[in-house]
Amino acid sequence: MKNIKVVTNKVRLSYVNVWEPKSINGSVPKYSVSIIIPKDDVETIEAVEKAVDEAIEVGISKFGGKNPNKNNIKLPLRDGDVERDDEAYANSYYINANSITPPQIVDKNVKPIVDKGEIYSGVYGRVSINFYAFNSNGNRGVACGLGNIQKLEDGKMLGNRSSAEDDFSKVDEDSFLN
Numbered sequence: 001m002k003n004i005k006v007v008t009n010k011v012r013l014s015y016v017n018v019w020e021p022k023s024i025n026g027s028v029p030k031y032s033v034s035i036i037i038p039k040d041d042v043e044t045i046e047a048v049e050k051a052v053d054e055a056i057e058v059g060i061s062k063f064g065g066k067n068p069n070k071n072n073i074k075l076p077l078r079d080g081d082v083e084r085d086d087e088a089y090a091n092s093y094y095i096n097a098n099s100i101t102p103p104q105i106v107d108k109n110v111k112p113i114v115d116k117g118e119i120y121s122g123v124y125g126r127v128s129i130n131f132y133a134f135n136s137n138g139n140r141g142v143a144c145g146l147g148n149i150q151k152l153e154d155g156k157m158l159g160n161r162s163s164a165e166d167d168f169s170k171v172d173e174d175s176f177l178n
Contacts, residue, residue, distance in 0.1 A: 008047075008128075062134060104149075
């Protein structure tokens with residue numbers, strides 16, 4: 001089976017679960033992330049749309065040997081303005097990607113990141129993703145596999161979680177003694 005891979009431009013990561021696999025409702029534990037793509041990133045969006053078309057073509061047997069109507073199958077590229085009531089997804093598309101194998105996570109210089117605090121919901125980076133057709137339990141469509149992640153820059157944490165720096169100020173030790 002041909003690997004249909006896309007490497008995104010700069011995107012924002014949300015629902016980051018890339019250090020430990022998680023099981024949903026007893027399913028196989030997976031690593032996952034929601035990839036938020038700005039609508040003005042035409043290059044990444046076009047690459048994803050082309051990869052989806054290619055995945056349909058390569059996996060045509062999953063659709064009974066016929067090209068399916070895209071309105072009747074599940075597609076990975078979703079509209080954040082339509083499907084999410086979340087400011088982080090405004091004026092963006094998003095893709096949920098997952099994998100049973102852990103992604104390699106690197107910095108701008110392609111050096112491994114081992115500090116789990118470096119990759120979080122809100123961070124900006126690039127992601128390699130791959131697309132494949134599926135047909136299981138009556139669900140048909142194109143899914144997105146999570147490849148690797150490259151951190152580009154920090155961003156404001158998502159999910160109403162604040163940082164310690166936001167919550168606390170430096171304390172003068174003398175003030176505790178009084």
